[in-house]
Amino acid sequence: MEPPFTHPLIIGPLAPVFWGLMGLLVGSFLNVAIYRLPAEGESIFKPLRSRCPKCRTSLTWYENIPVLSWLVLRARCKTCKCPIHWRYPLVEALTAFLFWSAAHSFAGDPLMIGIVVLVLSGLVVATFVDFDCFEIPDEVSIGGCILAPVLSFLVPRLHGVELDRFEAVSGCLLGMAVGGGILYFIGWVGTKVYSVDAMGFGDVKLVAAGGGFIGAVGILHGLLIAAVLGSIVGILNMLRLYCELRTRVAKRHKADSRLRSLQAARLAGRYIPFGPYLAVGIGLGILGWNNDGALLLQYLLD
Numbered sequence: 182m183e184p185p186f187t188h189p190l191i192i193g194p195l196a197p198v199f200w201g202l203m204g205l206l207v208g209s210f211l212n213v214a215i216y217r218l219p220a221e222g223e224s225i226f227k228p229l230r231s232r233c234p235k236c237r238t239s240l241t242w243y244e245n246i247p248v249l250s251w252l253v254l255r256a257r258c259k260t261c262k263c264p265i266h267w268r269y270p271l272v273e274a275l276t277a278f279l280f281w282s283a284a285h286s287f288a289g290d291p292l293m294i295g296i297v298v299l300v301l302s303g304l305v306v307a308t309f310v311d312f313d314c315f316e317i318p319d320e321v322s323i324g325g326c327i328l329a330p331v332l333s334f335l336v337p338r339l340h341g342v343e344l345d346r347f348e349a350v351s352g353c354l355l356g357m358a359v360g361g362g363i364l365y366f367i368g369w370v371g372t373k374v375y376s377v378d379a380m381g382f383g384d385v386k387l388v389a390a391g392g393g394f395i396g397a398v399g400i401l402h403g404l405l406i407a408a409v410l411g412s413i414v415g416i417l418n419m420l421r422l423y424c425e426l427r428t429r430v431a432k433r434h435k436a437d438s439r440l441r442s443l444q445a446a447r448l449a450g451r452y453i454p455f456g457p458y459l460a461v462g463i464g465l466g467i468l469g470w471n472n473d474g475a476l477l478l479q480y481l482l483d
């Protein structure tokens with residue numbers, strides 16, 4: 182099939198730059214989605230203009246230029262001077278980088294780039310909403326579960342260049358079942374063993390959607406990456422809490438034992454959102470970087 186968009190900007194050598202700039206704009210919209218999706222009674226599209234989260238003044242166009250405005254205004258709202266979090270420009274820059282990377286990985290195939298940047302955008306939203314609220318919006322997870330089979334049918338090369346529509350949809354459904362199934366099982370075991378909810382159902386839906394896009398093998402890699410990353414961050418988080426507790430103990434000249442601090446840190450640090458690490462695993466998979474990573478590892482070991 183002839184790609185529908187053949188403008189040199191979209192498929193030529195400058196394509197990554199074009200897609201990177203698109204990513205900046207989309208990132209600005211994702212910030213709005215991250216802020217409004219978990220909030221009750223807020224719509225992503227109404228009002229269309231971004232507002233200052235504190236004084237709720239609508240931003241003018243020059244206050245709303247991705248990354249640049251934040252730098253020029255020195256991280257403050259022009260009206261109320263309240264500080265604007267560095268996460269806003271971070272999300273914009275991250276989205277730009279991801280779009281740029283997608284254009285690199287799928288050079289000359291604008292349809293695939295379009296699908297990949299759509300998935301990556303969903304993952305960015307899931308990541309930051311999960312950091313904020315310990316939940317993954319259904320718009321992303323269930324939306325992904327619906328879109329994955331539809332897009333696999335329309336663009337079978339999502340699952341491999343030589344696949345027909347039937348094979349691509351089968352691969353998609355298998356990926357969803359394997360990804361969602363494994364995480365559901367882990368959660369079930371966690372509930373039985375520790376009698377607490379070890380895994381949110383939002384995570385299960387997100388991984389099912391991810392599996393629908395990157396297939397069964399891809400999602401297994403993704404889960405492995407997420408488990409390693411999540412464990413590292415979890416341990417660092419407990420260490421941080423432990424150090425904070427020890428400083429407090431030292432300040433108050435209390436005679437708390439190290440073991441007690443360790444136990445307290447372990448309890449308090451147990452809950453970290455898992456969605457962001459799942460998102461990294463899925464994102465690396467859809468960019469094809471898990472293969473590149475494996476190749477690099479093999480090259481380094483040889």
Ligand SMILES: [Zn+2]
Binds near residue numbers: 233234237238259261
């Ligand atoms: Zn303000």
